[in-house]
């Protein structure tokens with residue numbers, strides 16, 4: 001008998017066909033109130049789940065007694081209670097690697113846009129306010145040759161370092177839970193303590209996962225260590241930062257600008273004080289959002305799920321303790 005899969009993310013026709021070939025699929029098209037009710041109704045028969053951007057807590061998972069595997073269409077796994085899943089022997093998989101380069105591109109887009117004030121000045125042109133040659137009041141700041149500070153030297157951090165070092169001649173400094181000699185050799189990068197990095201980097205870039213240890217890592221005390229020239233970039237998770245402290249630092253001119261793809265609450269409210277600030281570039285969590293990469297992530301998730309449901313170890317198993 002085919003296994004029962006509940007999808008809470010739309011897939012391309014090719015991937016839908018692949019899934020239909022092997023499983024019985026229930027599709028929940030969106031995660032609005034109606035969609036969530038559909039999901040709840042489908043959970044009791046679900047053996048596999050595939051989707052993203054939904055907090056799957058114990059209350060929801062308790063509705064799914066037959067669940068064997070969850071394939072998340074994301075690299076981040078902060079939406080899942082991993083201990084609980086492991087306890088129930090539910091295999092959780094994610095989609096690393098395929099999104100690394102695209103997410104690093106997003107990071108660099110924010111670095112360039114914030115430093116060169118691309119959004120603010122493009123809006124000036126669009127608003128018909130380009131009346132004369134621009135002067136120092138509109139000048140930006142250079143990116144090439146400046147110090148790139150990366151917090152969290154994982155795959156995405158490395159891809160950012162590669163762009164900065166080889167493309168823009170930037171000295172690279174980094175902070176992570178342990179020094180990485182191979183990275184240091186490849187990008188001529190230097191390890192720093194967190195306070196040292198915050199004091200020395202021209203661009204402070206967050207690329208680390210959200211965990212109990214990283215939640216609220218950057219707050220008032222950390223912004224106070226940055227300089228008025230510092231540009232702050234976040235492509236990881238909003239909750240790694242105390243957003244109120246970030247707003248305060250921007251308002252007080254403690255830092256020059258911020259490029260943000262992630263926020264404490266998403267979607268970001270139109271009322272957010274961040275959107276009142278000209279020196280903030282805010283994008284709607286587009287880190288991996290290209291046609292090619294989202295398809296590759298979905299394909300990876302489908303293969304992870306099919307493997308798990310067939311009793312094989314998925315290529316990107318997150319909770320290896322659940323595998324026996």
Ligand code: 8YV
Pocket residue numbers: 052053073074075076077099285287288289
């Ligand atoms: C999206 C992401 O949030 O992979 C991640 O961790 O943050 C993103 O790529 C989304 O999960 C894509 O489906």
